[in-house]
Amino acid sequence: EYNDIILSTPKIQTSNIGYHDSQRKITFANSEGAYIEQNKLDLSLRLTAIATEDGQVQQIGLSLGSQGDFSTIEGLQDQAREMAQRAVRLLSAPQAKGDEYTVVLDPVLAGVFAHEAFGHLSEADFVYENKRLQDIMVLGRKFGSKHLNIVDGAAVPGLRGSYKYDDEGVPGTKTYLIREGILENRLHSRETAAKMGEKPTGNARALNYRFPPIVRMTNTFIEPGSVSFEDMLGDIKEGIYVKDWYGGTTSLEMFTFSAAEAYTIRNGKLAELLRPVTLSGNVFTTLGNIDAIGNDLQMNQGGGCGKGG
Numbered sequence: 238e239y240n241d242i243i244l245s246t247p248k249i250q251t252s253n254i255g256y257h258d259s260q261r262k263i264t265f266a267n268s269e270g271a272y273i274e275q276n277k278l279d280l281s282l283r284l285t286a287i288a289t290e291d292g293q294v295q296q297i298g299l300s301l302g303s304q305g306d307f308s309t310i311e312g313l314q315d316q317a318r319e320m321a322q323r324a325v326r327l328l329s330a331p332q333a334k335g336d337e338y339t340v341v342l343d344p345v346l347a348g349v350f351a352h353e354a355f356g357h358l359s360e361a362d363f364v365y366e367n368k369r370l371q372d373i374m375v376l377g378r379k380f381g382s383k384h385l386n387i388v389d390g391a392a393v394p395g396l397r398g399s400y401k402y403d404d405e406g407v408p409g410t411k412t413y414l415i416r417e418g419i420l421e422n423r424l425h426s427r428e429t430a431a432k433m434g435e436k437p438t439g440n441a442r443a444l445n446y447r448f449p450p451i452v453r454m455t456n457t458f459i460e461p462g463s464v465s466f467e468d469m470l471g472d473i474k475e476g477i478y479v480k481d482w483y484g485g486t487t488s489l490e491m492f493t494f495s496a497a498e499a500y501t502i503r504n505g506k507l508a509e510l511l512r513p514v515t516l517s518g519n520v521f522t523t524l525g526n527i528d529a530i531g532n533d534l535q536m537n538q539g540g541g542c543g544k545g546g
Contacts (some may be wrong), residue, residue, distance in 0.1 A: 239317045243286045246321035248328065250294075251287040255477055258307075263404075271406040279397065281539055282310040286321040288328055295327035295512070297497060298481070300539025302397045323470045323498065330510045333499060339476035340516065341469055344535035346496055351387055352457045352542065354492040354520040359389070359414045359422075360440075360452040366478035370489065373521070374420060381418040381524045384462050388413055389424055391455035397538040398455040405450050407439040414457075415524075426452050438517075453544060462530030469529050469538045476502040479514060 243252040258280045265273040281302040288295050297320050303309040357363060391400050391409030400409050403495050405427050413421045425433070426441035429452055441450035470478070478500045485494035499511040516525060 239284055239313060242314055242317045243284070243321045246286070246318070246325060248287075248288045248290050248325045249286055249321050249467060250283045250289040251285075252285075252321075252445055253285040253287070255281075255283040256310075257281045261270060265402065265404065265406050266408055269406075270348070273402050273406055275401060277400070278304050278306075280305065280307070280309060280542070281397075283539060284313075284317055284320060286317075286324040288321075288324040289325055290328045293328050295324050297321070297324040297327070300537065302540075303399055305396070325511055325520035327498070329511045332368075333477060333501075333511045333514050339473050339502070341473070341476065341478045342531060343478070343480040343504065344531070345481050345537045346479055346494070348537055349485065349494060349540070350492070350523075351459050352454060352540075353487055353494070355387060355414070355455040355524070356424075356454045356489070357487065358520070359424050360454070361423045361425045361433060361435070362452045364423060365432055367489075373490070374423065376420055378420045380415055380420055380521060381419045381527055384530050385415055385524065385527055386413060387415040387457070387459040388460055389438075389440070389454050389457045392397065393456050396456045396536055398457075400455070403439040403441045403450070404443040405437070405441040407437045407441065409429065409439045409455065412438045412440075414515055424452050424454060446458055450542065454542075454543075456536065458534065458536065459530060461532050461534035464529045464531055466531055466533060469531055470502055470507065471505040473502045474504060477511070477514065478502055478507060479516065483513065487520075490520045491518070492520055492523075 240254055243249055261277045263275045283300045285296055285298040299320050301310055319464040329465045364374055389412035392411045402408055424440040425438045427437050430437040440452050443450040479496035481497035483495035483497055493515045496514050499514045501508040
């Protein structure tokens with residue numbers, strides 16, 4: 238049905254729909270006497286509408302995921318229709334001029350930034366193996382304002398990355414990576430915690446029984462602040478508001494992300510729609526430049542991330 242809705246929109250050439258679900262029973266036992274059984278449900282859906290006109294191609298996607306049942310992805314007819322219409326509108330949108338701008342990220346793209354640009358640098362196996370990163374990621378170092386809090390939390394209930402115990406039998410935690418602008422923790426397995434003289438954080442995860450556990454993020458996000466979206470825009474004379482994500486790459490502290498949609502900010506108001514833009518920068522410089530954090534936290538559970546090949 239979603240496919241039919243998307244394709245019924247004029248100028249939509251292609252509709253892509255990807256669906257996945259799984260149910261796993263995980264049993265863990267160790268020489269310390271632990272015996273843990275966990276049942277894990279996982280469900281994800283990705284809708285993509287691709288619009289074409291006169292050789293131009295634009296697309297918009299919608300990603301959802303949960304640990305719940307099939308009802309999570311039901312009733313999306315209006316969202317599928319609106320998504321297709323947004324893809325069509327991008328065909329006539331202008332391209333932003335390459336430059337440095339004041340940028341406002343929507344909650345989804347802010348989450349991608351927290352995960353990709355900063356979260357991977359907080360994985361202790363990566364830090365332990367990289368002398369330069371050890372010199373940068375010093376606990377107690379200030380990276381942002383007192384309003385900046387970045388959290389990784391398996392113990393946050395009801396989310397796709399949540400669990401009671403990791404794959405080394407360590408309880409899932411809520412770990413402040415940055416608290417009030419200060420680097421407070423990093424993410425550990427038992428092995429990396431022992432090597433670095435720090436406490437395990439319950440972040441050891443294995444793809445399945447054929448692979449050893451490695452340090453992985455769970456639910457990584459920037460805690461909400463107190464600033465409304467309108468107030469955030471209000472002080473910006475000229476800037477760009479970016480929404481959603483296509484993907485991105487990182488190289489140590491440098492990042493490049495592609496936003497799915499963008500709007501000009503002019504004199505404190507949203508103005509014209511822009512074609513998708515690419516954001517590039519240094520994560521540590523960017524963290525230090527964050528001067529407002531919105532109060533509209535949204536947890537997007539539709540993405541995925543690989544590590545170690």
